[in-house]
Amino acid sequence: MSLRGQSKEQEASDNTLRHIVLCILVVTSLFISFSCHRKITYPLGFSTSLTGRGSSLGKDLYEGTLLAVEEINQGEGPFRIKLVVRDDEGDPARALANAKEFAGMGIEVVMGYATSALAAEVLPFLEEKKMILLGASLSSPIFDKKDDALFRVVNSSTSEARAVADHIAETFGSRIFLSIYDQGNAAYAEAWANTFRNRYQARGGIVAPSIPFRTRTPPLYLELIDEALQKEPRAEGLCVVASSIDTGGFAQVFRQRVPEGIVAVSGWANNWDLITYGGKAIEGAIIAQSHNPVDPSPGFLRFKARFQEAFGRIPPFGAVHAYEAVKYLEAALKVRKAGEPLKGALKRIRELEGVQRKIRFDESGDACRPLFILTVKERVFTLISEREPEL
Template sequence: MQTQTLTRCPAQGGSCWRPLLLIAASLLGTLSCAPPEPVRVGFIGGLSGRVADLGIGGRNGAILAVEQRNRSGGINGRPIELIAEDDQQDTEIAKQAVARLLARQVEVIIGPMTSAMAIAVVPQINATTVPLISPTVTTNALTGIDDQFFRVVAPTARHVFKSAEYHYRQLGLRRVVLVCDLRNKAYTESWAGDFRQAFVALGGKVVGEIGFAEDDALSTLAARALASGPDGVLIIANSVDTGLLVQQIRLRDRKVQLATAEWAATERLIELGGQAVEGVVVAQYVDRQNDRPAYLAFLEAYRERFAHEPGFAGLTAFDATNVALDALASMQKQQTLKQALLARGEFVGAQSLIRFDTNGDTERDTFLSRIHDGEFRSLP
């Protein structure tokens, strides 16, 4: 092993400090060129399994928002790093995923994408100062609570009446059956309860409510849904099960009116349902005919980046991520991110303004469409 020692420099009459000065200058140069610490943003959603279309759309929307912000200089000169976790639509896995994100010291978490996962992880998040901003969670169970949970879509109680009115007044339905996926009970119970209340108040009748889980045969489910002779069947489930269930119902009844809640409103519904889903009325959180320049720019950028349609999940996750990044950029010293979110209150989304109330809830319209020739067509 060689060691460096200081020796006298006879020509200069002093100690040879030059090697140390060079080393110090080199270290300073290295430090000054070191990249700034990134701003870490977490994402959690179902990236595998039956609801992967929702989670992948959400993750991609978050990716696009982060990439665009990084191209504009990041946040106060710091790059943004997105860390994505798959909750696999399992409550324990979701909790473990959140724990990993917190261990990575994320500033905020975008997600989850379903109400069941939100119910599972919100208590865990509330023990921290890290906000959870969901793109798609609408359960009423998280409404009006002062906690770390925010969302960029409205709770079901604020928009389901629109579906009820359309089915009663425009389609003339009077006797409907509701079919609910119990694996996302926090969402489906909220949606079904609010729809029932609005539909009955108009003069309609819910003649059956059928819950199903993973092991239930869709053929049996279709027969049960039609047993009471309803004039409409409204399915509150993910796009995969909705598409397959519609096929089973159409094998038995070609005339009964079929409709879905917002959860099913992705391109996967059309891909899987095929001809059977033609004519189905679909509620969704995106106005697909919107011509606002910001939305058209988002749509073009998303399609170019990922080669598929963003749907409502891509749009709302893009909005949720930009809300988080805007709040992080404006956060003052000694201010938590929750305080920054509430202090600003209003954010610009791709299609509409996002205004949080004091509990992190917001208003967002829902839109009705009908599937025609393999496309979602907006209804007046």
């Protein structure tokens, strides 16, 4: 064979070798690229009241959670959230059963429980299983300053009750109030009513003994208001601690009996259903909450636009705080060390940029964020003032 022939064969061999090496490099590059962009799936258990009278808040929490999860999954972060949703119907036994199901699935963090009463039911089990509960609406003082499984993005409800009492004392002076609260969520509602009473009476007002009730169909708005007025016929105001639907119903009857009466409302009722079910009777009501539905800040306006595009309505407080709770989880997952319990990572997050304002966290996972004093004017929430909470 000639040298020219050998040269051609060698050249062909070299080309083949180069082609094989190039293919290996391309495949390796693609594999590395795929590995780098492959996201770790992280399951998040979500149990809430999707049906029943408590479903208004449950729907709010679900939609805020869903928006945050979709943003994370569409982003370039190292993980994606798999949302596992269950309906607890506002029933404590069902809520606990859902928590046990999540534990059996190996899920380490859950959220969505709409009321403090439901959270109180599931928290001991979550503690036992070393699971985490993220609270978007769990503000009862029974959870304050405890090194437990609960990490929440909302203030203790006592700060809201004090703020409402202070504003009414400063604006209307010493009046006589009736007090009604939902015993079905006593962990939140009874504490709120008692805090309002203690604070307002310390400032010279009078609050009649509270009348508890349980949500039922048909509701007993007329009977309970008339019972309260028989015991205190001089009443000039009503403090009601209940869901937005029930608060609106009580306000309707009270304003029929006391047309110029003052209505004090808990943060639990701070959503648009309050205006829908309360109508004109809710005009001038006083509310304190960590969410301002008419906030003009750029951050809230961006969130509001995304939420309206996704769900066709203005975001209520439950949606805003649920969104923030998922972002709290995301922040902890980003700083979590290999093998570290999630609780340790959450404890290292001491500040989070909320939808409206910064949220600060103490060593027990309790939140501190500004309070907004609101009223209703011409069927629209209106900001009266903003203040730091007294926790």
